[in-house]
Amino acid sequence: MLEDEALLVRRVAWRESSWVVHLFTRAHGRIALVAKGARRLKSPLRGHLEPLHRLHIRWRPGRIGMGVLAAAERHEALLPEARWPEGLAITAAAAMLFPEGTEEGFAALEAALFTCAKAQAPSAYVAGLWTLCSKAGIAAAADACWRCGARHDLVLAEHGLACTRCGTGPSWPEAASRALAGQTAEAKAVELALALLASIFAAQNLRLPKLGG
């Protein structure tokens, strides 16, 4: 029997009354477990297997197949309820960036949710995503300017990313990096930051989870 702290990243209905849960654990990397009967009304697991909360889990690892979740206890939420839409989208992004076999998912998601919780309202999502990208080592993979389209022409300037072809003009890199740092309420800056993040994800053949409709 193994035991660890965990964050839920995916939950897929399995058979009649169970879940297959994907979790980032602090010391055991990303794991997938069967939560038998967890969708039943009377299950002791019910209400505990939620994202955005610190979980304590115990499980029996599978000898060949998936392990089986024996117990789960839900502790405090990592960010306030008003940030849960952002938190869920960031968790979905983390599930893509840290697939099974990776070790850093827990620390990365924990840090990203923490950033999201502290950031100014409109930039909470992009700030959390940026932390995630930094932890995944792809924050520097933005290889195209979202203003002029130049590829491989981006350099890290004093105030964030700058384009060597057009970057001398307006102050957009600074505005966008303020959004990525979670320090702006400016809608335009958030939009720029989101465009940058979308290009980073696209470079990894991933789609950025959408926040709005």
Next chain:
Amino acid sequence: MIPGSPKALARAVEAFATLPGIGPKSALRLALAILERGEEGARALAQAITGLVEEVRFCRRCGGFSEGELCAICTNPHRDAALVCVVEQPVDVLVMERAQAFSGTYHVLHGRLDPLGGVDASKLRLAELDARVARGVRELILATSATVDGEATAHFLARRYAPSGVRITRLARGVPEGGELEYLDEFTLRRALSERVAWTSDETAAS
């Protein structure tokens, strides 16, 4: 399936077994019961099943179950169209109606935000709700699930419609009717405590 059993029986068992809560044993029991009832009983059952998919539609306005373009609630002049209760699934409307305590109308999202499962806001019935709010809604009651997904959906909706000036409320959560504290889970109890309500004073004339 038992070898040598008729093809039609095997087919029926297979079909029943795809339904929720029905295993192969129950499926066989159901098939045998229908065989026993004879042709007339089977035909009535078949009709009920095809009628279900042919006649039950979704209301164009609220997205709830309906037999016509609009449902019986949306077309009822005694229901308050400016008071809208937002729920996740059509069945939630039936559940709310069972309480017989609501005189407003509904809006069914046909889902809830679930980014982990790949459901973003574009998959919810929001265009119709946007239009209803624009036409004039006094109050939106957010009756999404008390799960992280449901809560996130409520926050998302509140953010979307707050600028329109509509009053936004959330279904209360706490100790259920007939619920003894001893049997409550810690989440419900914590919520009941943090959202406790002021005591509306008893009649002081009890002297």
